[in-house]
Every structure is written in C-alpha cells, then in structure tokens.
Amino acid sequence: xxxxxxxxxxxxxxxxxxxxxxxxxxxxxxxxxxxxxxxxxxxxxxxxxxxxxxxxxxxxxxxxxxxxxxxxxxxxxxxxxxxxxxxxxxxxxxxxxxxxxxxxxxxxxxxxxxxxxxxxxxxxxxxxxxxxxxxxxxxxxxxxxxxxxxxxxxxxxxxxxxxxxxxxxxxxxxxxxxxxxxxxxxxxxxxxxxxxxxxxxxxxxxxxxxxxxxxxxxxxxxxxxxxxxxxxxxxxxxxxxxxxxxxxxxxxxxxxxxxxxxxxxxxxxxxxxxxxxxxxxxxxxxxxxxxxxxxxxxxxxxxxxxxxxxxxxxxxxxxxxxxxx
Amino acid sequence: xxxxxxxxxxxxxxxxxxxxxxxxxxxxxxxxxxxxxxxxxxxxxxxxxxxxxxxxxxxxxxxxxxxxxxxxxxxxxxxxxxxxxxxxxxxxxxxxxxxxxxxxxxxxxxxxxxxxxxxxxxxxxxxxxxxxxxxxxxxxxxxxxxxxxxxxxxxxxxxxxxxxxxxxxxxxxxxxxxxxxxxxxxxxxxxxxxxxxxxxxxxxxxxxxxxxxxxxxxxxxxxxxxxxxxxxxxxxxxxxxxxxxxxxxxxxxxxxxxxxxxxxxxxxxxxxxxxxxxxxxxxxxxxxxxxxxxxxxxxxxxxxxxxxxxxxxxxxxxxxxxxxxxxxxxxxxxxxxxxxxxxxxxxxxxxxxxxxxxxxxxxxxxxxxxxxxxxxxxxxxxxxxxxxxxxxxxxxxxxxxxxxxxxxxxxxxxxxxxxxxxxxxxxxxxxxx
Numbered sequence: 001x002x003x004x005x006x007x008x009x010x011x012x013x014x015x016x017x018x019x020x021x022x023x024x025x026x027x028x029x030x031x032x033x034x035x036x037x038x039x040x041x042x043x044x045x046x047x048x049x050x051x052x053x054x055x056x057x058x059x060x061x062x063x064x065x066x067x068x069x070x071x072x073x074x075x076x077x078x079x080x081x082x083x084x085x086x087x088x089x090x091x092x093x094x095x096x097x098x099x100x101x102x103x104x105x106x107x108x109x110x111x112x113x114x115x116x117x118x119x120x121x122x123x124x125x126x127x128x129x130x131x132x133x134x135x136x137x138x139x140x141x142x143x144x145x146x147x148x149x150x151x152x153x154x155x156x157x158x159x160x161x162x163x164x165x166x167x168x169x170x171x172x173x174x175x176x177x178x179x180x181x182x183x184x185x186x187x188x189x190x191x192x193x194x195x196x197x198x199x200x201x202x203x204x205x206x207x208x209x210x211x212x213x214x215x216x217x218x219x220x221x222x223x224x225x226x227x228x229x230x231x232x233x234x235x236x237x238x239x240x241x242x243x244x245x246x247x248x249x250x251x252x253x254x255x256x257x258x259x260x261x262x263x264x265x266x267x268x269x270x271x272x273x274x275x276x277x278x279x280x281x282x283x284x285x286x287x288x289x290x291x292x293x294x295x296x297x298x299x300x301x302x303x304x305x306x307x308x309x310x311x312x313x314x315x316x317x318x319x320x321x322x323x324x325x
Numbered sequence: 326x327x328x329x330x331x332x333x334x335x336x337x338x339x340x341x342x343x344x345x346x347x348x349x350x351x352x353x354x355x356x357x358x359x360x361x362x363x364x365x366x367x368x369x370x371x372x373x374x375x376x377x378x379x380x381x382x383x384x385x386x387x388x389x390x391x392x393x394x395x396x397x398x399x400x401x402x403x404x405x406x407x408x409x410x411x412x413x414x415x416x417x418x419x420x421x422x423x424x425x426x427x428x429x430x431x432x433x434x435x436x437x438x439x440x441x442x443x444x445x446x447x448x449x450x451x452x453x454x455x456x457x458x459x460x461x462x463x464x465x466x467x468x469x470x471x472x473x474x475x476x477x478x479x480x481x482x483x484x485x486x487x488x489x490x491x492x493x494x495x496x497x498x499x500x501x502x503x504x505x506x507x508x509x510x511x512x513x514x515x516x517x518x519x520x521x522x523x524x525x526x527x528x529x530x531x532x533x534x535x536x537x538x539x540x541x542x543x544x545x546x547x548x549x550x551x552x553x554x555x556x557x558x559x560x561x562x563x564x565x566x567x568x569x570x571x572x573x574x575x576x577x578x579x580x581x582x583x584x585x586x587x588x589x590x591x592x593x594x595x596x597x598x599x600x601x602x603x604x605x606x607x608x609x610x611x612x613x614x615x616x617x618x619x620x621x622x623x624x625x626x627x628x629x630x631x632x633x634x635x636x637x638x639x640x641x642x643x644x645x646x647x648x649x650x651x652x653x654x655x656x657x658x659x660x661x662x663x664x665x666x667x668x669x670x671x672x673x674x675x676x677x678x679x680x681x682x683x684x685x686x687x688x689x690x691x692x693x694x695x696x697x698x699x700x701x702x703x704x705x706x707x708x709x710x711x712x713x714x715x716x717x718x719x720x721x722x723x724x725x726x727x728x729x730x731x732x733x734x735x736x737x738x739x740x741x742x743x744x745x746x747x748x749x750x751x752x753x754x755x756x757x758x
Contacts, residue, residue: 135679136618
C-alpha cells in the first residue's frame with residue numbers, strides 16, 4: 001500500500017517536472033525574430049547605357065514667347081492659368097544636395113540654387129515667390145512625378161538625354177554640370193587616370209559608377225546608397241576620391257574645408273527642368289523666365305550667392321540656350 | 326595456511342551467529358544504519374543539487390540574461406532616440422538627449438557586468454569585447470552627426486546612417502550572441518533545478534529504506550511474538566515524515582522554478598525582443614524621414630521588422646500571447662502597436678506625396694511630450710518587462726527558500742531515525758543477553 005502511495009506521488013511529481021523546458025522555445029523564437037536581417041538597398045539594374053538614340057540636339061528646347069505674360073495675368077486655357085487658379089506652383093526637388101537643393105535644419109527651409117530658380121518661376125506666375133510647394137522626389141521617382149502630374153516641374157539635377165526626352169519635355173539648360181573628382185586637400189591625384197586600383201566612391205546605380213568602372217586603369221568602385229554617404233567614406237579614409245556631378249562635389253567641399261574638386265570634366269551633365277510633354281506652353285513660359293533671369297543678371301546673382309564662394313572663380317556665364325520649334 | 330583456516334573458522338562462526346535470532350537482530354541493526362547513511366547521502370546530494378541550481382538561476386543566470394537583453398534594449402533605444410532627436414535639427418530637446426545618454430550609460434554598465442560573467446565561454450567573451458570596442462566608435466559617429474546637424478551640414482545625416490548601420494549590423498549581432506549564451510545557461514539552470522532524476526532517486530531510496538523497516542518489523546513480530554516494536558515504529562513514522570517533507574519541498578521548489586520561467590524569464594525574453602524590434606522600427610522610420618525622401622533601405626527594413634513583430638504566423642505578438650496568462654494585456658499591447666503602425670502609415674503617406682516636411686513636423690510634434698505612439702509602446706513594454714522581472718525574483722526566492730530548512734533537517738532527522746530504530750532493536754537484543 002505504501003508502495004502505491006509513493007508511486008502515485010512519484011508519477012505526480014514527474015508530471016509536474018515535465019512542465020519545464022519551454023524556455024528554449026521562447027528564446028528560439030525571440031532570437032530568430034531579433035535576427036531579422038537588416039535590409040539592404042537592392043542594386044537597381046544598371047542604368048541603360050545612353051542608347052545611340054538620336055533626337056537631333058538633345059539640348060534644343062521650345063522657343064519662348066516674345067514677351068512673357070505679366071505676373072497674375074496668365075493667358076486663359078494655358079497650364080500657367082491652371083497653376084494660378086490652384087494658387088501655388090508644385091515643384092519636385094531633392095533635399096540632400098547641399099547648396100543646390102537641400103533642407104536647412106537651422107531654419108527649417110528648403111534652400112539652394114535650384115530652389116531659387118524655381119521661386120523665380122513662381123514669382124513670374126503670381127508675382128509672389130512664396131507661392132510654391134516643394135515635394136521631395138527620389139531619383140527613381142522624379143520623371144514619373146512629372147508624367148503623372150503630381151508635380152508641375154522637377155528641378156533635381158536631371159541630365160538632359162535623348163532617352164529621357166521621350167518621357168518628359170525639358171526646359172533650356174539651366175546649369176552645365178560636369179562629372180568630376182573630389183579628393184582630400186593633401187591628395188596629389190589630378191584625374192581619374194591616377195586612380196587605377198584605388199577606391200572611388202559613387203552612388204549605387206548611378207551613371208557615374210559606370211564611368212568609374214569603364215575608366216582605364218580601372219579604379220575600384222565603392223558604391224553607397226546615398227550621395228552624402230560618399231563624404232563620410234572620404235572623411236573616414238575608406239576611399240581615395242569621390243566622383244560625382246560638380247554641384248554635389250561643391251556641396252561636399254562647402255561642408256568640409258579639407259577637400260577639393262579636381263581634374264578635367266569626365267563627362268558633361270547639362271541639367272534641364274523636366275515638364276510634362278502635355279504642356280508645351282509651360283515649357284515655353286519657363287524658357288522665357290530663364291531667359292529673363294540670364295538677361296537681368298539674376299541667374300548670376302543666384303549662382304554667386306550659393307556657389308560663388310566655393311567655385312573659387314568668377315561667376316561663369318549662364319548656359320547658352322538652344323531653341324527649336 | 327593456518328591464517329586461511331582462521332579466516333574460514335571466523336566466517337563459519339559468523340554464519341552460525343547470523344542464523345540465530347540475536348545474530349539476525351544485529352544484521353537488521355546494520356541494515357538500518359546503512360540505510361540511514363544511504364538515504365541521508367542521497368537526499369542531501371539531491372537537495373543540495375537543486376538548491377545550487379535554484380541559487381545559480383536566481384543569482385547568476387537570470388542577472389546574466391537581464392544584462393544581455395538590457396544591453397540589447399538600451400542600445401536599440403539609443404539608436405532610435407538618436408535618429409528621432411536628429412529630426413528636430415540643431416536644437417535637441419533636453420529630455421531626448423538625456424534619454425540617449427542614459428541608454429548609452431546603461432549599455433556600458435551592462436557590457437561591464439557581462440564581461441565578468443561570460444568568462445567561461447570563448448564566443449561570448451569575444452562578443453562582449455567586440456561590443457565594448459565598437460560602442461565608443463558608435464558614440465563618436467553619433468556625435469559627429471549631431472555636430473554636423475547643429476552646423477546645418479547635410480553630411481550629418483550620412484554619419485547618423487553610418488552609426489545606425491554599425492549598431493544594427495555589427496554591435497547588435499554580437500549582443501545577440503551574448504543573449505543566446507545567457508538564455509542557454511538559464512535553460513540549463515532550469516533543467517538541473519527541475520530535473521526528474523534526483524526526485525526519482527530520493528523516492529527510490531526512501532521506498533527501499535521503508536521496505537527495510539517494514540520487513541524488519543514483520544520478521545520481529547513473528548520471531549518474538551511481540552506485535553509492535555516502539556522504536557522501529559517511531560523510526561518508520563519519522564522516515565515517512567522526512568520523505569514527505571523532502572518530496573513536498575522538492576516539488577514546491579521545482580514548481581516555483583517553473584513559475585519563475587513561465588511568469589518571469591519567458592515574458593522577459595518575449596517582451597524584450599518586442600521592445601528591441603519596436604526600437605529598430607523607430608530607428609528606421611526616423612532615418613527614412615532624415616533622408617527626406619532619398620532612402621529605400623530603411624523603409625524596407627521597417628517593413629521587415631513589422632513583419633517579425635506581427636508577421637504571417639503572428640510574430641512576436643503571438644509568442645507573447647502564448648507566454649502570457651492575461652488575454653486583455655495582450656490586446657492592450659496589440660492596440661499600442663497598431664497605433665504606432667497607423668502613425669507610421671500616415672507619415673509614409675505624407676512622404677509618398679512629397680510632403681516630407683509635414684511628416685517631419687508631425688513626427689516631432691508627436692514626440693514633443695514624450696508621448697508619441699512609439700514612446701507609449703516602449704513605456705508599456707518596459708513596465709511589463711520590469712513586472713516580469715519582479716515575478717521572476719519572487720518565484721526564484723520561493724524556489725530557494727523551499728529547500729532552506731532541509732539543510733540541517735535531513736542529517737538531524739536521519740540521525741533520529743537511526744537512533745530510534747537501533748534503540749528498538751537494542752531492547753530486543755538485550756532480552757538475549
């Protein structure tokens with residue numbers, strides 16, 4: 001009898017002791033959730049090399065009207081009138097290109113060379129340069145935003161190419177950019193040719209990185225997800241040089257007095273404002289505004305204000321427009 | 326040769342003696358003594374093992390786990406706080422700044438405590454060294470980001486991304502190694518503190534010893550025609566009492582350890598993992614806004630983290646539900662998480678429309694009083710983790726005190742059992758003297 005009692009107690013306690021052992025389950029589940037891999041930027045498919053598409057002179061834009069309509073009096077049935085009715089111009093911009101188009105945390109404003117040009121367009125429509133809304137667009141989104149009508153105009157360092165002209169219309173060139181090099185002040189590198197076997201930073205998926213890979217002797221491309229990541233890589237000594245469009249490099253130089261822009265133009269990058277193919281009258285209007293800015297010296301003033309300190313040279317002449325049609 | 330003869334003669338006398346009643350009484354006495362020694366040793370060993378295991382769990386393994394998950398949570402919160410604070414520009418709210426600093430200090434304390442506790446494991450030691458090496462680098466990157474941000478330089482955002490990438494891809498995986506080590510050691514403590522083998526051994530020895538008494542009394546009753554031997558009866562009763570005490574204490578102790586796990590360390594682990602991932606989601610959301618539309622990596626990571634939290638098979642929330650005994654508290658957690666997701670979806674929608682600035686302003690406004698959905702969720706999880714740690718401590722304390730009386734109790738009672746039994750046998754033996 002006592003044996004039966006004992007065996008009952010034994011069985012009961014064994015059953016109780018069986019409750020332990022789920023900690024490993026909780027730990028396993030917690031650890032596997034915590035081990036969720038950090039997402040990485042998927043390398044976008046290599047931008048199609050500028051296909052030998054011919055479109056005559058890609059820089060040729062629509063001829064502006066002989067005289068611009070007075071601010072506040074946009075001709076009826078034009079896109080400018082639609083913008084005027086809406087009450088503000090909607091512009092797609094970058095917010096990370098220092099001096100060119102960037103968010104200034106100290107005053108909470110989006111500022112820069114491109115921003116001031118866009119404000120002049122708003123001023124020409126409303127006679128009030130604050131009647132403008134800036135929308136942040138990524139490189140991938142910017143042409144689609146124009147096509148869908150989400151924004152009226154994009155000024156976001158868009159290089160005019162024949163391929164892009166099939167998607168959007170371009171204004172006359174407002175800035176002649178060039179792919180160049182940024183190196184530490186102490187560096188003796190003067191051109192891409194001197195960088196064979198050395199690390200050169202550029203943005204993942206950009207045309208710049210293709211140019212680096214095609215250079216001979218071949219540098220080692222160092223791709224980063226966002227443009228400013230290159231400056232961190234250079235400041236930390238992980239790369240020997242950065243290659244990008246000169247407005248971006250000037251923006252870097254403005255943030256760090258220990259670097260310099262060097263070398264010849266690796267490839268020219270004429271920037272135009274992208275506007276929907278459906279609104280040729282707005283393209284003409286914008287070209288008219290740009291012509292006025294060049295003629296009145298406002299373009300030069302804006303250039304001097306944002307970039308003059310860092311280019312070290314006198315203000316260059318504004319880009320010469322090419323019109324056809 | 327004569328020696329051999331002497332030995333065999335002695336053996337023969339012994340055989341003769343053991344066949345007589347007094348001889349048999351002496352044999353029973355020896356059996357009672359041997360049984361007392363065996364029972365006492367086994368019970369002391371098993372109880373000692375269990376007590377050591379319970380002690381190790383409460384004063385060694387659990388603090389180790391607390392330091393590991395604490396380090397993980399502090400650093401994750403530091404990263405989220407640094408990113409969210411960055412959005413406010415050069416003039417950081419003091420409370421956020423202090424929270425970041427406090428997180429880093431808590432992390433450094435945890436890392437120091439872990440350094441001492443993981444000496445036994447090469448992998449864990451290497452990990453804690455790597456964490457300690459990388460923490461100052463991380464802090465340096467964050468400070469560079471702050472200084473640039475204060476100066477209005479966009480490169481600050483890149484330094485902040487760099488800092489976060491260092492934390493998420495190098496430092497936290499090392500902390501994960503420490504966490505896995507701590508969780509494994511705690512599990513080993515639970516196993517040895519609740520193992521069935523010791524219990525079975527005690528039961529087996531107790532049953533065998535009891536059988537000795539039962540058989541001895543049965544034989545005495547038939548051999549001496551006296552029904553009851555007072556000494557043996559008292560010894561039997563005392564043995565039953567002691568066995569019951571040992572078994573009840575062991576069962577109580579292992580139940581308390583089970584409670585320490587189920588309402589203590591299990592919830593601590595599940596809730597901490599949730600809190601850590603919520604911080605990572607907040608880092609992703611803030612870094613996305615910091616990049617002002619130029620970022621594809623952090624939105625993707627945000628989605629992956631939310632999937633791990635609420636995922637296809639319920640994610641961590643389902644795990645919490647499975648370890649929690651309170652359905653309404655899980656609903657509260659789920660609704661906090663939903664509020665957070667709703668807020669970030671609203672921000673996403675603004676960013677998608679290009680209204681980054683409005684999204685940033687809304688995020689700053691939401692966090693102004695420290696009561697943003699992310700803050701509410703984090704505070705809720707932190708208070709639950711503390712509550713689970715309190716549950717753990719009280720259950721672990723129960724597990725330790727359950728066995729405390731047995732230390733002196735077993736040897737004294739076993740001595741008493743042997744003394745009573747021998748006294749009973751001695752009375753019979755004297756009748757033959």
